[in-house]
Amino acid sequence: MKPRAFDEMGGFGEGCRPCYAALKRWLDDAPSDLLDQRRKEAELLFRRIGITFAVYGEQAAQERLIPFDIIPRVIAGEEWRKLSLGLEQRVKALNAFLKDVYGNREIVRAGVVPEELILCNPYFRPEMAQLRLVGDIYVAIAGIDVVRVDADTFYVLEDNARTPSGVSYMLENREAMIRLFPELFARQSIAPVDGYPDELLATLHSITPRRGEEPCVVLLTPGPYNSAYYEHSFLADKLGVELVEGRDLFVRDEMVFMRTTQGPKRVDVIYSRIDDDFLDPLVFRPDSVLGVPGLMLAYRAGNVSLANAVGTGVADDKAIYSYMPEIVRFYLGEEPILQNVPTWRCREPEALAYVLDHLGDLVVKEVNGSGGYGMLVGPAADAATRRLFAEKLKRRPDNFIAQPTLALSTCPTFVGSGIAPRHVDLRPFVLTGADKVRIVPGGLTRVALVEGSLVVNSSQGGGTKDTWILGE
Amino acid sequence: MRIRVSHTTRYDYSPPAKSAIQLLRLTPRSHEGQHVRHWRIDVDAQCRLKAGEDALGNITHAFTLEGPIQSFSVTVDGEVETQDSAGVVRGTVERFPPGLFLRTTALTEPDDAILALAGEVREAMRRDPIAGLHDLSGTIHARMGFDTEATTTATKAGAALALGHGVCQDFAHIFISAARFLGVPARYVSGYLLRDDGLVVQEAGHAWAEAHVGGLGWVGFDPAHGLSPTDAYVRLAAALDYHGAAPILGSRYGGGQESLDVSVRVEHARRQIQS
Numbered sequence: 234m235k236p237r238a239f240d241e242m243g244g245f246g247e248g249c250r251p252c253y254a255a256l257k258r259w260l261d262d263a264p265s266d267l268l269d270q271r272r273k274e275a276e277l278l279f280r281r282i283g284i285t286f287a288v289y290g291e292q293a294a295q296e297r298l299i300p301f302d303i304i305p306r307v308i309a310g311e312e313w314r315k316l317s318l319g320l321e322q323r324v325k326a327l328n329a330f331l332k333d334v335y336g337n338r339e340i341v342r343a344g345v346v347p348e349e350l351i352l353c354n355p356y357f358r359p360e361m362a363q364l365r366l367v368g369d370i371y372v373a374i375a376g377i378d379v380v381r382v383d384a385d386t387f388y389v390l391e392d393n394a395r396t397p398s399g400v401s402y403m404l405e406n407r408e409a410m411i412r413l414f415p416e417l418f419a420r421q422s423i424a425p426v427d428g429y430p431d432e433l434l435a436t437l438h439s440i441t442p443r444r445g446e447e448p449c450v451v452l453l454t455p456g457p458y459n460s461a462y463y464e465h466s467f468l469a470d471k472l473g474v475e476l477v478e479g480r481d482l483f484v485r486d487e488m489v490f491m492r493t494t495q496g497p498k499r500v501d502v503i504y505s506r507i508d509d510d511f512l513d514p515l516v517f518r519p520d521s522v523l524g525v526p527g528l529m530l531a532y533r534a535g536n537v538s539l540a541n542a543v544g545t546g547v548a549d550d551k552a553i554y555s556y557m558p559e560i561v562r563f564y565l566g567e568e569p570i571l572q573n574v575p576t577w578r579c580r581e582p583e584a585l586a587y588v589l590d591h592l593g594d595l596v597v598k599e600v601n602g603s604g605g606y607g608m609l610v611g612p613a614a615d616a617a618t619r620r621l622f623a624e625k626l627k628r629r630p631d632n633f634i635a636q637p638t639l640a641l642s643t644c645p646t647f648v649g650s651g652i653a654p655r656h657v658d659l660r661p662f663v664l665t666g667a668d669k670v671r672i673v674p675g676g677l678t679r680v681a682l683v684e685g686s687l688v689v690n691s692s693q694g695g696g697t698k699d700t701w702i703l704g705e
Numbered sequence: 706m707r708i709r710v711s712h713t714t715r716y717d718y719s720p721p722a723k724s725a726i727q728l729l730r731l732t733p734r735s736h737e738g739q740h741v742r743h744w745r746i747d748v749d750a751q752c753r754l755k756a757g758e759d760a761l762g763n764i765t766h767a768f769t770l771e772g773p774i775q776s777f778s779v780t781v782d783g784e785v786e787t788q789d790s791a792g793v794v795r796g797t798v799e800r801f802p803p804g805l806f807l808r809t810t811a812l813t814e815p816d817d818a819i820l821a822l823a824g825e826v827r828e829a830m831r832r833d834p835i836a837g838l839h840d841l842s843g844t845i846h847a848r849m850g851f852d853t854e855a856t857t858t859a860t861k862a863g864a865a866l867a868l869g870h871g872v873c874q875d876f877a878h879i880f881i882s883a884a885r886f887l888g889v890p891a892r893y894v895s896g897y898l899l900r901d902d903g904l905v906v907q908e909a910g911h912a913w914a915e916a917h918v919g920g921l922g923w924v925g926f927d928p929a930h931g932l933s934p935t936d937a938y939v940r941l942a943a944a945l946d947y948h949g950a951a952p953i954l955g956s957r958y959g960g961g962q963e964s965l966d967v968s969v970r971v972e973h974a975r976r977q978i979q980s
Contacts, residue, residue, distance in 0.1 A: 352805045359760045359945075362800060483958065484726060485769045486753055515728050515954045518811070520859070526956030527726045530767050533757070 238640040239383045240654050241306060250384075252309040252703050255421050260304070260645075260652075268303070271413050272647060275303050278409050300696035301406060303413065306644050306657055306678040310424075313702045316379070316387055317661070317672050319570030322561060324375045324663045324670065327394055327548045329564035331371035334547055335361045345559050354553070355601055356395075356546025358509060360516055360529055366542055367440040368667025373540035374433070374504075375663040376400075376677075379571065381642040388574045388639065389557070390658060394549040395541060396506045399677040399697075400662050401464040404429060404471070406699040407675075422704030424674035430471035432664055432671040433504075437472075439666030440538045441501045448501040450474045451491060453482070455507050455523045465506050474504070479511075484527030487534040502538045509543050551600045551634045552578060574639060580631035588635040589626065592619045595635040596687075597626065610687060612638055641687055644698065646680055656681045658689050659700065674702035706787050706936045707742070707974035708899050712910065713780045714953055715966040721773035722960030730895070730942040731781045731952050732764040736796035737788075739940055744783030750774070761949065762798035763942035772959065779953060784974050785939045792933025794915060794923040794940070803917040805945075806890035812946040813882040816863030823883040830887055834918050838884065838926055839933075842914075845879050846931030853908070858947060873912045873929040874947050880914040880928045881946065890917035892943050894925065895950040897971045899937040907969040910952060915943060939971075 239245055242253040249257045260268075279301055308316070333340050334351055341348045351357055376397025378390040407426050411418055434450070441448035454465035456478050469476035481492055482500065490497035505512065511521040513528040531537045547553065553560075555576035561569040577584040577595075588595060592611050599607040609622040626633055643654035661676030678698040679689035689695040712731070735741045748754060752768040759765050770777060809815070815823070825844060830837025848869065855870035862882035865875035877893050884891035891914055898911035913927035913934060925934035934940075944950035957963070 348802065348804050349807070352801070353808050355808075357808075359801065359805060362760045483724065485724075485771070487755060487767070514956060515726070519948055519954070527728070527767070527769070530728065530755075530757075 239381060239642045241642050241644040244384060252307045256307060259417060272303055275301055275409055275413055300682060302646050302680055302696050302698045304645050304647060305410065305699040305701045307701045307703060310703050313674055320377055320661055320663050320672060321670050322565065322567065322570050323377060323389060324372060324665055326561040326564050327372050327392060328370060328665060330560050331545060331548050332369045335364060340563055345563050346556050350552055351547060354547045354550055356550060358544030361544040364533055367442055367538050370440050370665055370667055371542040371545050373436055373440060373665055376660045377663060378658055378660050380639060380658045382639055387571055389571050390574060392549045392554060394545040398461040398464055399660055400429060401467045402697045403675060403677045406697055410699045424702040424704060426673050426675045429673045432673060434472050436664040436666035436671060437502045437504055437540055439668045440540060442535055442538055443501050449498060450502045450504060451477045451500055452504045453477055453507055461506065479524045482525045484525060484531050487531045487536055489528065489531045489537045500537060502540065504540050512543065551598055555634060574636045577635040579626060579633040579635060585630045589623055592623060594638065596638050597622065597633055597635045600632050600634060638687065644680065656687050675700040707784060708787060708939055709784050709972050709974040710897050710939060711782050711970040713778055713968045715776065715778040717776040717964045718774055718960040720961045721775045722957045723772040725770045725774055725955060725957040727768055727953060727955040729766040729779065729953055730763050730950060733785060733939055733941050734764060734798060738790040740786040742784040742786055747780045748777060750777040760800060761944055762800045787936040789936040792925040793921055794925055803890040806892045806917065807885050808945055809885065810946045812948060813862050813878050815882050815886045818863045818866045819882045819886060822866060823886045827887060838916050841880060841883055842926040842928040843931045845876055845928035849876055876928040877912045877914045878946060880926060884916050893946050893950050894940055894943045895952055896941040897939040899971050905970055905972045907971060909967060910969055
């Protein structure tokens with residue numbers, strides 16, 4: 234029988250794909266108790282490192298270990314080359330779009346994207362209008378979620394242009410794999426990922442507003458209660474920059490300073506992992522204690538750069554997502570290399586009618602939702618859940634988009650009963666500096682550990698895998 | 706009419722604050738019906754007052770103070786020549802199309818109370834937008850009582866409406882929230898009002914709303930008085946809500962109790978000698 238989903242190792246059942254050949258041989262030869270033992274070692278390793286992820290709404294386990302699966306996800310070098318070209322094109326278009334959104338909005342004038350979707354978007358920040366950023370870089374760090382449906386087709390599921398997380402797992406997973414399975418790395422050429430911190434630092438340096446001086450970079454975190462705090466401290470450590478909270482910074486005469494034991498130190502680039510809303514109580518939420526009062530004054534004066542820029546959320550909004558193919562064509566004059574998942578915008582009456590009629594076949598998502606919250610996976614939901622969701626949809630149609638349920642590719646994964654196929658996605662990280670684009674080959678592979686599940690989000694019980702890009 | 710404004714805000718800290726930062730939107734721009742004859746901002750402390758413009762085109766001044774700060778005052782003094790334009794506002798600096806002012810903000814997010822209010826004027830609005838907006842302003846004026854204790858600067862439009870009490874800021878937020886819900890771009894305006902009852906010394910500045918009406922452009926509505934602004938109004942800044950137009954926003958580091966003393970004088974310019 235032909236399985237419905239494309240398997241990264243076995244394709245549509247035609248046998249082991251070449252990029253998995255070496256791994257499969259090793260898996261076949263390895264005694265099963267060895268694999269079991271390595272799995273236990275892997276779990277211990279991660280517990281010791283303390284890599285955790287806070288799950289909202291789960292009081293009992295404020296910090297939980299994200300399950301790590303030791304069977305890597307393998308992508309052939311040739312496949313990656315095409316994928317990375319598509320990623321670079323996509324992020325270039327995102328940056329051009331943001332420059333325009335906060336500039337003259339030619340794309341609205343041209344009738345490509347409705348004005349309302351931009352001006353009334355909750356993530357649109359009027360405060361960014363007419364601001365010139367170093368190198369016109371808005372999205373310096375992008376996490377583009379892609380899924381695969383067959384040997385040749387990758388779809389972009391989501392653009393993460395605000396504060397994409399997960400890169401620490403990419404790095405930690407690789408370190409763990411090298412420790413656990415050195416023999417596998419000796420057998421074939423696997424592209425390294427450990428250059429990521431250097432590439433990120435170079436990217437951040439490239440957008441400093443003060444040329445000719447060694448830039449002072451800081452990583453701004455909301456603090457230990459944030460779900461991604463582990464990653465913030467991990468990255469600050471790898472980058473060799475200070476991990477700061479809002480109260481460690483202050484603004485004087487439109488410049489940002491860090492409090493240090495040797496007195497104030499001028500800050501040039503802020504790698505911000507704080508939501509825009511909390512950045513500056515003088516401009517955004519006045520009750521925020523996480524931000525830096527006056528930060529936007531320094532930003533607007535051109536005395537500090539933020540990565541990512543304020544207001545990038547308007548580009549990764551799911552309603553804007555549906556326009557991405559047009560956005561790529563509009564700014565770059567090229568056909569998109571990566572495909573978009575066909576998307577129904579429920580704000581359009583015919584689309585809404587179609588979606589309500591086909592709820593059982595579709596995935597319906599909140600326009601501004603993330604982390605897999607507030608979404609309906611039609612085929613997996615019972616009639617009552619669908620009915621409830623239909624009511625929500627009818628009340629605020631403009632708040633939702635719908636997409637067909639894709640047969641995401643599967644990857645062999647350790648489960649209770651042995652090795653079985655589980656659905657995966659991939660989040661590669663694209664770094665855009667004023668000088669060039671940098672993409673570390675690989676990314677974070679997330680796996681839905683529940684049989685048949687398509688939700689890979691770690692907040693919804695997903696796990697991760699190491700991602701191998703093979704050399705040629 | 707020639708209006709003279711003198712507005713002082715004094716901050717006292719006990720114990721002294723370590724540092725402070727403030728963002729002021731305290732300088733009016735000239736437009737049709739409003740000519741700024743002269744205007745001065747003064748901070749009585751050692752600092753650099755940096756003039757600028759916010760994203761919506763309002764004039765801003767920002768400054769930081771290094772402590773210990775026991776007290777400081779921000780004072781504006783100026784004179785504005787005004788003409789009655791029946792509420793129609795022309796010649797203002799506009800950095801965005803009116804569509805921006807359909808955005809919801811935390812302070813103006815419509816809730817069920819706002820929806821019900823909007824429902825009451827929906828029909829009138831459909832027939833004649835201007836009459837509908839006057840209806841809305843008049844309804845708010847009739848239904849809301851003036852009370853400086855009932856709300857704070859963080860009170861949302863819907864909450865104030867449910868309370869039935871508030872200050873001009875709440876009245877304006879209710880108007881904006883309902884108008885936007887009905888698809889009419891609306892914005893918050895801060896400024897000063899020369900009162901017709903002769904009360905020169907006031908506790909605070911004034912706030913009202915503007916709505917964008919096809920064919921006319923921006924039109925002012927003052928739901929606190931149930932009428933459109935006249936030549937007794939001095940327009941300071943316009944934004945999506947109070948937070949974006951606030952005359953003074955500040956933050957300080959360290960220090961104890963903050964006490965605030967505000968004095969606003971709005972009078973006919975010719976009377977200034979007697980004051």
